[in-house]
Amino acid sequence: xxxxxxxxxxxxxxxxxxxxxxxxxxxxxxxxxxxxxxxxxxxxxxxxxxxxxxxxxxxxxxxxxxxxxxxxxxxxxxxxxxxxxxxxxxxxxxxxxxxxxxxxxxxxxxxx
Amino acid sequence: xxxxxxxxxxxxxxxxxxxxxxxxxxxxxxxxxxxxxxxxxxxxxxxxxxxxxxxxxxxxxxxxxxxxxxxxxxxxxxxxxxxxxxxxxxxxxxxxxxxxxxxxxxxxxxxx
Numbered sequence: 312x313x314x315x316x317x318x319x320x321x322x323x324x325x326x327x328x329x330x331x332x333x334x335x336x337x338x339x340x341x342x343x344x345x346x347x348x349x350x351x352x353x354x355x356x357x358x359x360x361x362x363x364x365x366x367x368x369x370x371x372x373x374x375x376x377x378x379x380x381x382x383x384x385x386x387x388x389x390x391x392x393x394x395x396x397x398x399x400x401x402x403x404x405x406x407x408x409x410x411x412x413x414x415x416x417x418x419x420x421x422x423x
Numbered sequence: 424x425x426x427x428x429x430x431x432x433x434x435x436x437x438x439x440x441x442x443x444x445x446x447x448x449x450x451x452x453x454x455x456x457x458x459x460x461x462x463x464x465x466x467x468x469x470x471x472x473x474x475x476x477x478x479x480x481x482x483x484x485x486x487x488x489x490x491x492x493x494x495x496x497x498x499x500x501x502x503x504x505x506x507x508x509x510x511x512x513x514x515x516x517x518x519x520x521x522x523x524x525x526x527x528x529x530x531x532x533x534x535x
Contacts, residue, residue: 353516353526398466411524415466
C-alpha cells in the first residue's frame with residue numbers, strides 16, 4: 312500500500328528556520344518531491360531527491376533517507392510569502408509505471 | 424520550465440450537465456498526463472493516468488464512466504465530468520511529465 316505522512320500545520324517566525332518532516336511507505340520508490348502550493352493555485356516544484364542525502368537550493372534544502380522512509384524540507388530565512396502548503400510526494404513505481412502520490416500537505420504560517 | 428495550461432480556469436454548471444476540461448502541454452510533447460482532484464484543505468488525489476493513443480488508467484475508486492479521459496494527441500488531454508453533481512465540485516489539476524512533473528494552473532469546478 313501507499314502511505315505518506317506529514318504534519319498538518321506548522322507556524323514559524325519571519326527570519327527563522329523551519330523543518331517539515333515527511334515519512335512514507337510505498338510499494339515502489341523512484342524519487343521524492345517537495346512542492347509548494349498557495350491557496351487556489353497549482354503546486355510548484357521545489358526539490359527532488361532520489362539518492363540519500365541533502366539537496367540544497369537557495370533558501371530551501373531537502374533531505375532523504377531511503378532506508379528510513381524519511382525526508383524533510385528545510386526552509387531558511389523565512390519570509391512572509393513562504394506561508395503556503397508544502398506537499399511531500401513520492402514517485403511510486405507500483406503497477407509498472409511511475410505515478411506521483413501526494414501526502415496531505417503541511418500548512419505553514421509565517422508570522423512577523 | 425515546461426508549461427502546462429488548463430481551460431477553463433473556472434466553471435460553474437448545473438447539476439446533471441457535463442463539463443469538459445482541457446489540459447495542454449505548450450512547449451513539449453507528453454505521452455503521459457495525470458489528472459488530480461483536490462478538495463478544500465486536502466491534498467491532491469490522483470484520479471487517472473492519461474496515455475496518448477490508449478485508454479486511461481484509473482485509480483481505485485474513480486468511476487471511469489463518470490470521468491471520461493481522452494488523450495487524443497501528444498499535447499492535449501481532456502477530462503469530461505459527466506452528469507456532474509454538487510459532490511463533484513472540486514479543484515481539478517492536470518500535470519505532464521518531462522523529467523520532472525509540471526502542473527497546470529487548475530480548474531475550479533462548482534456544480535450547483
